[in-house]
Amino acid sequence: MAATGDDTCYDRQAELKAFDETKAGVKGLVDAGIRELPRIFIHQPEPLPISSTPFPIPIVDLGSTDRASTVEKIREASETLGFFQVVNHGIPVSVMDGVVEGVRRFHDQDVEVRKRFYTRDPSKPLVYHSNYDLYSSPAASWRDSFYSFMAPTPPPPEELPEVCRDIQIEYSNEVMKLGRVLFGLLSEALKLNTNHLEDMDLDKGLAFFGHCYPACPQPELTMGGPKHTDYGFLTVLLQDEIGGLQINYNDEWVDVPPTPGALVINIGDLLQIISNDKLKSVEHRVLANKKGPRVSVACFFSTSIAPLTRRFLVIPLDGLFSRSLGSGNGIRFWKEVWCDSKPMLDCFPCLAALDENQDCTIADRVKQTENGLIFTWKWRRTPRDGREIQMIRRIEERCERVPIGQGEEKWHWELDNGVFSVASLRLAMDDMSLPRGGSRISENKSVPIKVRITSWRAALDSLPTKINLIRRGVALGDDLCPLCKHQPESVC
Numbered sequence: 007m008a009a010t011g012d013d014t015c016y017d018r019q020a021e022l023k024a025f026d027e028t029k030a031g032v033k034g035l036v037d038a039g040i041r042e043l044p045r046i047f048i049h050q051p052e053p054l055p056i057s058s059t060p061f062p063i064p065i066v067d068l069g070s071t072d073r074a075s076t077v078e079k080i081r082e083a084s085e086t087l088g089f090f091q092v093v094n095h096g097i098p099v100s101v102m103d104g105v106v107e108g109v110r111r112f113h114d115q116d117v118e119v120r121k122r123f124y125t126r127d128p129s130k131p132l133v134y135h136s137n138y139d140l141y142s143s144p145a146a147s148w149r150d151s152f153y154s155f156m157a158p159t160p161p162p163p164e165e166l167p168e169v170c171r172d173i174q175i176e177y178s179n180e181v182m183k184l185g186r187v188l189f190g191l192l193s194e195a196l197k198l199n200t201n202h203l204e205d206m207d208l209d210k211g212l213a214f215f216g217h218c219y220p221a222c223p224q225p226e227l228t229m230g231g232p233k234h235t236d237y238g239f240l241t242v243l244l245q246d247e248i249g250g251l252q253i254n255y256n257d258e259w260v261d262v263p264p265t266p267g268a269l270v271i272n273i274g275d276l277l278q279i280i281s282n283d284k285l286k287s288v289e290h291r292v293l294a295n296k297k298g299p300r301v302s303v304a305c306f307f308s309t310s311i312a313p314l315t316r317r318f319l320v321i322p323l324d325g326l327f328s329r330s331l332g333s334g335n336g337i338r339f340w341k342e343v344w345c346d347s348k349p350m351l352d353c354f355p356c357l358a359a360l361d362e363n364q365d366c367t368i369a370d371r372v373k374q375t376e377n378g379l380i381f382t383w384k385w386r387r388t389p390r391d392g393r394e395i396q397m398i399r400r401i402e403e404r405c406e407r408v409p410i411g412q413g414e415e416k417w418h419w420e421l422d423n424g425v426f427s428v429a430s431l432r433l434a435m436d437d438m439s440l441p442r443g444g445s446r447i448s449e450n451k452s453v454p455i456k457v458r459i460t461s462w463r464a465a466l467d468s469l470p471t472k473i474n475l476i477r478r479g480v481a482l483g484d485d486l487c488p489l490c491k492h493q494p495e496s497v498c
């Protein structure tokens with residue numbers, strides 16, 4: 007099939023299905039000697055540029071005896087890049103090399119053996135397939151993967167592939183130990199007791215992914231892994247020597263080159279949420295490569311489907327709230343989330359530093375007029391041609407995509423004729439088929455974190471309502487709602 011990215015007149019679903027049904031993955035295409043990419047793999051060109059200047063991803067020495075400085079490095083990296091690397095982490099090199107080889111062996115097995123593991127049923131002890139989002143993503147990526155949930159309840163060893171089962175178990179056990187160390191350091195970075203995140207069970211669920219990125223005949227047309235953020239709490243990534251991982255920093259793609267002996271650690275969405283957006287879950291992607299196969303092992307500390315950690319599952323609140331910005335008078339241009347899932351300050355720190363007033367509001371910088379948006383920039387010095395001017399253009403393009411208007415900012419509750427109550431939120435959440443006794447934090451980053459946490463606590467019925475306080479032995483005069491003074495104060 008000719009490689010034409012804009013050719014949309016074809017039965018994409020049928021081609022995806024045909025590819026999936028081979029159960030041979032991308033490796034099967036490569037083994038068949040394919041020279042042109044099937045069109046299901048062709049990605050639209052990526053708007054963000056690749057950084058021209060190398061940007062070092064911090065390396066943290068976990069063997070250091072200076073704990074305060076280790077915590078500080080982790081805090082700084084987790085609050086800005088969302089990524090750092092660790093060395094002297096306690097996982098023996100032989101185990102690291104062994105697991106990379108084990109994953110390679112799995113993907114190198116005869117196609118008939120691989121096919122026996124090929125499935126999209128997440129309840130299987132080991133799931134092997136190409137592109138977990140094959141049928142939903144705009145373009146498939148040049149990658150095959152297998153995964154298993156290794157904690158809290160690992161699959162019976164005999165259900166794991168013989169070629170890598172021992173090393174998969176051994177490496178996962180090592181990552182679990184490292185997880186406890188990292189969550190201890192991250193707790194301290196958040197100025198909490200060392201055990202805080204561990205006591206919240208963040209280190210209890212682990213998913214093991216063994217990725218393979220076969221050599222690609224036309225790497226410029228596709229991706230090894232599309233841009234995404236990791237959903238869980240924390241990811242421990244081991245990559246082989248080929249490279250290709252990039253993170254989005256300042257709206258540029260920055261390489262995370264392989265460092266021998268190091269592991270790449272990154273913050274996931276759930277840790278960003280429960281840290282009140284202090285720690286950052288940052289977008290990343292993997293380039294396809296002519297060299298290869300590239301192998302990586304990504305271990306995700308996450309809620310998974312594990313019963314132990316189910317109370318952290320996520321629900322979408324999209325559709326329940328909507329926001330109109332108004333003129334943006336009360337919203338700080340650089341420091342608040344209003345245009346994207348993170349503040350402008352995080353996306354463009356250099357430009358924010360150039361602004362005369364980092365606390366300026368949206369209305370100070372952008373106004374909606376009959377002729378479109380008017381920008382009023384106030385820089386400490388004239389922005390330089392090239393990169394700075396390009397970044398200003400990018401900000402202006404972003405602003406065009408949000409409805410800046412007139413008047414005050416407003417949040418609208420979409421249910422119950424716009425009258426918000428915790429009870430209506432609770433009902434809406436229950437409607438979203440929560441598992442019994444469970445609750446989920448919304449991952450919609452445009453909803454303020456306080457609303458997300460309050461919703462989550464409401465669903466757990468852990469808000470300090472009068473009924474709950476009395477139940478816990480707090481002596482109160484009555485249990486009546488202080489507003490209506492008729493009904494007991496509860497979330498029901």
Ligand SMILES: O=C(O)CCC(=O)C(=O)O
Binds near residue numbers: 217243
């Ligand atoms: O293979 C890599 O380097 C990254 C994989 C990744 O980002 C993921 O599995 O979420």
Ligand SMILES: [Fe+2]
Binds near residue numbers: 234235236290
């Ligand atoms: Fe990832």
